[in-house]
Amino acid sequence: MTSHTPLLSLTDITKRFGTLIANNAISLDLHQGEILALLGENGAGKTTLMNILFGHYVQDEGTVRVAAGGDVMTTLPPGSPGAALAAGIGMVHQHFTLAENLSGLDNIRLGTEPLLSFGRRHAARAKVEKIITESGLDVDLDRRVDGLTVGEKQRVEILKALYRDARVLILDEPTAVLTPQEAEGLFAVLRRLAANGLGVIFISHKLGEVLAVSHRIMVLRAGEQAGELVTAQADRRAIADLMVGKAVAEVTRTPGARGRALVEFQSVSLGKPGHRAALHGVSFDLRAGEVVGLAGVSGNGQSAIAALISGLAVPDSGTMRLYGDPVTRADPRRLVAAGVARMPEDRQHDGVVGTMSVADNIAIEEVRSPGFSRYGFIDAKAIRARATAAIAAYDVRCPGPDAEARLLSGGNVQKLILARVLERAPRVILANQPTRGLDIGAQAEVHRRIIAARDRGAAVLVISEDLDELFALSDRFLVIHAGEITDAGPAETLDRATVGLLMAGQTHTPETLAS
Incomplete structure (x- = not known):
């Protein structure tokens, strides 16, 4: 039960970085005993606002006030983490x-x-x-x-x-590194802390968690307040519409037509023995016409799987086969030519070259192909024509094909990568954290495109820390823990609790544990 006494009050906070307005006249109150969820896409202004609250940034306008006893509020000096700590503001970052x-x-x-x-x-x-x-x-x-x-x-x-x-606890994406069971334990703790009078600001992009733990929801969009909702009166659709600013179409997955194995891992090991991020005797396959979801807490070997499928590494032992043939050397260009495409985890650093144009980034992985090269010379006209068509088809919002990729937002960089990946109709797709940081509308479009690629016969591996996303996309689940993989089976036979136990290294199902 929340009190009418505000623990914290932010009034008309504005922060500019050059010509970019990161926060525009944002006001927020947090009450004693309240869990306030702060939502918004990547770049909406959430982190900037919290950094101002904690004193890491100095606002250009506005004030931060905290309760000083009774009805008295005291103003925090800008840019002073020490003053924020002394006033009872604590922050737990995603990276400890x-x-x-x-x-x-x-x-x-x-x-x-x-x-x-x-x-x-x-x-x-x-x-x-x-x-x-x-x-x-x-x-x-x-x-x-x-x-x-x-x-x-x-x-x-x-x-x-x-x-x-x-007296105020800020949690930034606190469940990103937790299993579902650990997340539920965290929520129980937060409810107990709130019942004891603590005020909590819970930053997340997972709508199910927000609905489960918060009392009130504030949504930021493009640096401004998009609106507020009382959690008890909200649902996923209402939150999603507020985040995007328009109605969001839902994507429905229907069963796929599973074909032959295109990628096979047979007792594959990679990396330092005993290291959590290494792989230890891993076996699985990726089949045509199927989306396989790889679930796991970050740092359990997902990056090693991605490196192998991208051609950046080869197994230390065991065999990886592509279309039945062993892959014996690290050669990303060869795998691209063979029809393997990737959406990298770090799209800004590994996905695009910021100083190159949108057109060149779309063509970069196949610039030597006959479609973009003639008699040894690059066909700039063909590259630009492909980019113009892709910009329209994938709704890449940019000044045009000649614009530098570094000028694009995170969501539009992801759309650019999606266009590059899918326009050449690959046979194998690695989608590594495909919607991290994207708004709900952009997520839905990425999901739609991935399912459409599967329906065309591609084998798709989706690596994601968001179980909601994996359940929305996956025909079959693999779960990775400490470099070992469990084939959990078809998505229809699983629930979050079962997958969560496997993520924690438990090989028994909840039914087995209960017996």
């Missing part, structure tokens, strides 16, 4: 900032008091144990952080903020 060689308790104390003081250590333990009892944030305080799970590390980060007497 813990000292791996220290214990959980010492990480919680780090930066607030001398670690070698035995008296303070004893008092600190008592305070932290009291917080654990009140919050449910159970963790082994004496274990070194490098021996904790990802979920336990996140709990240490939250305890660190609460140890500093945080």
Whole structure:
């Protein structure tokens, strides 16, 4: 139950970076006991606003005020993280900032008091144990952080903020590195913290989670407030329409026509033995006319799978086959020529060359092909014609085919990559985090195009940390944990709980565990 007393008030916050207005007159109130979800596509202004709140950025206009007791509000000095911390504002980033060689308790104390003081250590333990009892944030305080799970590390980060007497807790994409079970545990903790009077700002792009844990939803779009919703009165469609600014068409997946194996992994190992991101005796196949979803917590070997399918690496042992033939050398150009296409995880650095034109980026992987080259000379007219058609077909919003790719937004860079991948009708498609950072409308378009490619007979591997996306696209699931893969079977036979257990390394189904 929330209070009418605001813990935090942001009024008319405006922030400019040159001619770009990242935040435009944004106002936000957070109340005691409230979980406020902050939504918006990549570039909508969420991170900028939170960095202003925490003192990392200085706003050009507007004020940040915090409750100082009773009805009194005090204004925070701009650009002072120390003042934000002293006012009770805590922030847990998606990428943790813990000292791996220290214990959980010492990480919680780090930066607030001398670690070698035995008296303070004893008092600190008592305070932290009291917080654990009140919050449910159970963790082994004496274990070194490098021996904790990802979920336990996140709990240490939250305890660190609460140890500093945080009254406002900001969580930036907190479930991106968690299994569904760990996410549910986090939500239980947040509800308990809110019930004890804490105010929480929950930044996420996962609509199901927002609906499950928040009291109120604020949506940002292009640096401005698009609107607010009371969570109890909201649904996915209402949130999506607010994020995009128009009605979003839903994409419905129908069963595919599964064909022959185009890619086969047979006992493939790659990378440093014992390393979590390496692969250990992995076997699976990708078949024509099928979308295979690869689920897993980030850092469990997905990048190694992507490198192999992209031609950037070959197995240390075992065999990878393409159309029945072994792939024996790292040769991305050969795989592209053979009909393998990729949507890379880091689209800005690995997907496009920012200083090259949109037209050249679309043609870059097949510039030596007969369609773009004649008698050894590049056919600039053909390249430009392809780009013009692709810009129209994929709704790439840019000044034209000659515009530099670096001028495009993240969503339009992804559309450019999608055009490059799909316009040459590839036989195998690697879609690595295909909609990360895209708004709901752009996500729907990417999903539609991927399913259409499958229906044309392509074998598609989708790597994603978003289970909602995998269930929307996948005919079959693979789950990766610590470099090992489990074939979880057809999507229709699975649920989030089962996939979540496999992501955590549990090989039994919930039914087996219950028996």
